[in-house]
Amino acid sequence: MAKNLFLLPGDGIGPEAMGEVRKIIAHMNDAMGADFALDEGLVGGCAYDAHGAAISEEDMAKAMAADAVLFGAVGGPKWDDVPYEVRPEAGLLRLRKDMELFANLRPAICYPALANASSLKPELVEGLDILIIRELTGGVYFGEPKTITDLGNGQKRAIDTQVYDTYEIERISSVAFEMARTRSNRVCSMEKRNVMKSGVLWNQVVTATHKEKYSDVKLDHMLADAGGMQLVRAPKQFDVIVTDNLFGDMLSDVAAMLTGSLGMLPSASLGAPDAKTGKRKALYEPVHGSAPDIAGKGIANPIAMIASFAMCLRYSFNMVKDADNLEKAIANVLDQGIRTGDIMADGARQVGTVEMGDAILKEFVSLSV
Numbered sequence: 484m485a486k487n488l489f490l491l492p493g494d495g496i497g498p499e500a501m502g503e504v505r506k507i508i509a510h511m512n513d514a515m516g517a518d519f520a521l522d523e524g525l526v527g528g529c530a531y532d533a534h535g536a537a538i539s540e541e542d543m544a545k546a547m548a549a550d551a552v553l554f555g556a557v558g559g560p561k562w563d564d565v566p567y568e569v570r571p572e573a574g575l576l577r578l579r580k581d582m583e584l585f586a587n588l589r590p591a592i593c594y595p596a597l598a599n600a601s602s603l604k605p606e607l608v609e610g611l612d613i614l615i616i617r618e619l620t621g622g623v624y625f626g627e628p629k630t631i632t633d634l635g636n637g638q639k640r641a642i643d644t645q646v647y648d649t650y651e652i653e654r655i656s657s658v659a660f661e662m663a664r665t666r667s668n669r670v671c672s673m674e675k676r677n678v679m680k681s682g683v684l685w686n687q688v689v690t691a692t693h694k695e696k697y698s699d700v701k702l703d704h705m706l707a708d709a710g711g712m713q714l715v716r717a718p719k720q721f722d723v724i725v726t727d728n729l730f731g732d733m734l735s736d737v738a739a740m741l742t743g744s745l746g747m748l749p750s751a752s753l754g755a756p757d758a759k760t761g762k763r764k765a766l767y768e769p770v771h772g773s774a775p776d777i778a779g780k781g782i783a784n785p786i787a788m789i790a791s792f793a794m795c796l797r798y799s800f801n802m803v804k805d806a807d808n809l810e811k812a813i814a815n816v817l818d819q820g821i822r823t824g825d826i827m828a829d830g831a832r833q834v835g836t837v838e839m840g841d842a843i844l845k846e847f848v849s850l851s852v
């Protein structure tokens with residue numbers, strides 16, 4: 484059966500980076516019998532220009548029906564003044580909401596060739612390979628009440644509500660345990676049970692889910708603030724970290740920066756398994772934005788986008804060998820000293836987006852025989 488991929492390249496460097504993924508897909512279809520069926524839509528500013536909305540209903544329906552969505556980036560100064568509800572980011576938020584993508588996966592991988600670019604000592608980050616799983620649709624960003632009230636005495640009161648139900652913690656911790664089984668089989672759950680009731684429940688539910696279904700996986704608990712310290716003290720101690728929306732937002736950015744440039748960071752957002760097919764809705768996207776400062780110049784780093792496609796192969800299609808080969812191809816190209824401007828180093832050869840994509844494809848082809 485064809486594997487249906489829906490591409491949403493978006494704005495700025497999104498289409499340039501997506502172009503390099505398209506070449507890899509074409510090779511996999513032509514030479515490896517991969518049978519990807521591609522469709523493409525508009526999201527963000529370009530969708531606003533075409534339809535007056537950040538994503539059209541037709542493209543939303545295609546995203547909902549696809550086996551996986553590959554998303555580039557949205558936004559740019561051209562759309563700074565469009566109405567709030569149709570701003571470019573609204574397209575991404577709509578996709579996350581309608582597809583019920585509750586699990587955000589952010590790997591932090593430090594390629595040996597880039598260990599010197601980290602703000603930490605190279606020996607602390609070289610070979611780093613951790614996966615942060617952040618709950619994406621609940622917690623304090625969405626909890627009600629969410630208000631600012633005028634108290635009438637010259638003071639105002641702001642309220643955000645941190646709220647989690649059992650099922651939300653069960654499903655995100657299940658994703659973490661399942662991911663750990665495909666890696667080094669260790670999960671560290673982070674919360675603040677010492678000061679937050681939601682942390683107490685989080686801890687209890689993760690522990691119960693582990694006991695019931697995943698006792699083969701090693702589970703540790705850590706307070707989220709201590710976890711932040713450990714991430715910059717000794718990040719290689721972790722395999723999979725699972726945490727809530729707020730802590731995950733911060734900890735995943737901390738972990739990401741251990742590894743260097745924004746142009747290197749992929750991500751995946753997954754929904755619940757379908758009751759009939761067991762397939763999860765999924766969207767894969769680089770962490771970076773549309774980089775308007777370099778858009779159209781042919782110098783963007785396509786690695787985050789290509790690594791997002793590697794995650795898609797791994798998590799949506801179980802094409803583990805191909806995912807491994809694509810990630811290895813990226814590492815090999817970096818080892819050869821081929822770099823885009825954002826990760827340039829002394830003695831390396833600077834290339835543009837297309838040349839970087841070609842070099843990775845060439846390595847991928849030779850690793851795939």
Ligand code: NAD
Binds near residue numbers: 572772776787
């Ligand atoms: P950005 O990630 O677009 O860029 C930050 C800096 O990193 C820029 O100097 C950029 O040139 C550089 N950079 C980013 N990706 C790169 C790559 N692949 N190769 C080389 N250099 C790269 O963030 P920003 O400048 O804060 O935002 C620009 C626009 O993107 C804004 O409109 C913002 O709203 C939007 N944005 C979108 C997303 C998304 O689509 N998911 C995420 C963040 C920001």
